[in-house]
Amino acid sequence: MTVTYSTAIDEPENDEAEPKAEWGWWGSSQGSQLSKTGRVGVLFVGVLSVVFMVVATLIGDTFPKDSDSQLDYGQLLGPILVIAINTVALVRARWHPVALFAVSVFAMVVLALVLGNRGPAVTPLYWVSILMLSIRTEGRTFYLAVLAGLSADILVSVNLRINDLNLPLSSGAFGDLLFSPVMNVLMSYGIFIALGKVVRNQRRHKLVDEVQIRQLKQERDVDVQNALADERARMARELHDVSAHHLTAVIIQGKAAAEIFETAPGEVKDLLFGVVDQGERALRSLRQLVEVLRIGPTESQSPQPNIQSVMSLVDGCQRSGLTITVDIGSDLSDIDSAIQVSCYRIVQESLSNVLRHAYGSRVAVAIRRDSGSLKIMVENDVGVSLDRDMHGQGLGLVGLRERTEYLGGVFHAGPSEEGRWKVQAKIPLEGFIYQ
Secondary structure (H helix, E strand, O other): OOOOOOOOOOOOOOOOOOOOOOOHHHEOOOOOEOOHHHHHHHHHHHHHHHHHHHHHHHHOOOOOEOOOOOEOHHHHHHHHHHHHHHHHHHHOOOOOHHHHHHHHHHHHHHHHHHHOOOHHHOOHHHHHHHHHHHHHOOHHHHHHHHHHHHHHHHHHHHHHHHHHHOOOOOOOOHHHHHHHHHHHHHHHHHHHHHHHHHHHHHHHHHHHHHHHHHHHHHHHHHHHHHHHHHHHHHHHHHHHHHHHHHHHHHHHHHHHHHHOOOOOHHHHHHHHHHHHHHHHHHHHHHHHHHHHHOOOOOOOOOOOOOHHHHHHHHHHHHHOOOEEEEEEOOOOOOOOHHHHHHHHHHHHHHHHHHHHHOEOOEEEEEEEEEOOEEEEEEEEOOOEOOOOOOOOOOOHHHHHHHHHHHOOOEEEEEEOOOOOEEEEEEEEOOOOOOO
16 A cells, blocks of 8 residues: 655755755755754754653663663663664655654654653654654544554553553553553643644645735736736827828828929929928827826826817818818717827828828718717728828727727728728717716
């Protein structure tokens, strides 16, 4: 039968990080060495056990004597050897607590029979073995080991008690003789077992707390990584929306100016003014974004775009060649700034797509409050596509959908029944309206 011991309360070890054993039996069974404190502790318990045995034999007047009734120290060599063997077993107590306990019980029995007294036989090694057994084992292994140790200890105690009083086993006082040693052994075992279980429970709770702390740290790290990923995605959306719109207008107006430079030179000046205007708008928008992202106590001094800023956006796109009609409600000033910025970005990206894919088309922009929601619609006719010259990454509509859904809204982009291209977003205002 293979006996296994509970290692639930053992601290995790890194065998690769520890040096190989150089002390033979002095090291552990798994190749790592005992710490300096552990080696000192083993030696201390062994020496203390020898001292305890000698003192107990002197106090109990059971010290070996020669024929002249003089103390015979030579006869203590055998008991000291037994204690030395028990001390060696203590080295491996952490990995073999049952083996240590068995050796300690055997040593106790030998010492008690040799010295004729149980007192000097129950050395500190014996109590440490009970303590280690209760700390390192549990379940059936623990109970069987304790039962065997108790039985051996009680039998030796009762036998020495009977021999000391020289009473036959059939004596009527057998019950009284049995009670005292049994209670003594049970109380001794009970104290050290209770102490060991308290230590075991404390160590188990400590390890459970450490595991929970590690889990919380891992969850925190995951949350931090997710937050960083969300922030990167948000920054990417902002940079895309800010740069793509203005740069698209700059490129379109620049190309238009180059095409009509010779045929209509009078219109080139207006187109170049539009290029400069869009470039300045892009620079201002990027500065606003940098100010928002800057780390420090200074708040951004540049106002963020809002719904009213859409009109300035429309003016720039009209100068770039679009025909735009605008319908903006008059009761939108109390809407949360986060929704207003998103509304502006949705219109901005939609008009950028019109410039890129339907240049010269007619566009309708509508922003209105409807039943607790903000509805945004950008619809355009079919126009000239410049996408063959301006390759995008396809992130615009994805970013618009993410913006809308982040605020709890619904986003849709696609052809309408009339054959036009329509972008629609509906964002709930509940919880975002300042009262």
